[in-house]
Amino acid sequence: MNPSRYRILAIGKIRKKWISEGLELYLKRLPGLTITELKDSSPQKEADAIQTQLKNNETLIILMEEGRPLASIPFAEYLKALGSKRLVFVIGGANGIAPEIKKMADLCLSLSPMTFPHEIARLLLVEQIYRATTIIHGGPYHRS
Incomplete structure (x- = not known):
């Protein structure tokens, strides 16, 4: 599992310093993982x-509360099963993700049945990618 094969597209900017600091921590641990921020706007413009x-060569994974819930170990197994495929994770804005993007998705993923602000969802996703990496490589970070 190579984080440089992953990228995140996220609607909106991070405004809270503590979230930026958390993201920086995990991004240092996940060299090559990139996050592209897209301007928040109308659902169609987003x-x-x-x-x-x-x-074209990416597996599209969108985050949404009504998506498929995966615990950390099954999430790691899913990522491992994708082998060397390139992945793009999409985090929508306040209005969610447009139906045409949902239809394109290879996986609709739920971090929780609860709704989170996009900033917190971004931090949770990056942490779970890091956790999955350590699960796959047998690191001590995840304790089951």
């Missing part, structure tokens, strides 16, 4: 911005 960023 969908257009997401579509222009997508690449």
Whole structure:
């Protein structure tokens, strides 16, 4: 599992310092993982911005509360099963993700049945990618 094969497209900017600091911590541990921030706007403009960023060779995973819930170990197993495929995770804005983007998704993933602000969802996703990496490599970070 190589974090340089992963990238995150996220609507909106991080405004809270403590979230930025948390993201910096995990991004140092995940060299190559990139996050691209897209301007928050109308759902259609956000969908257009997401579509222009997508690449043909990527597996599209969108985060949404009604998506498929995966615990940390099954999430790690899912990522491992994808082998060397390139992945793009999409985190929508306040209005969620447009239906046309949902239809394109290879996986609709739920971090929780609860709703989180996009900033917190971004931090949770990056932490879970790090956790999955340590699970796959047998590191001590995850305790089951």
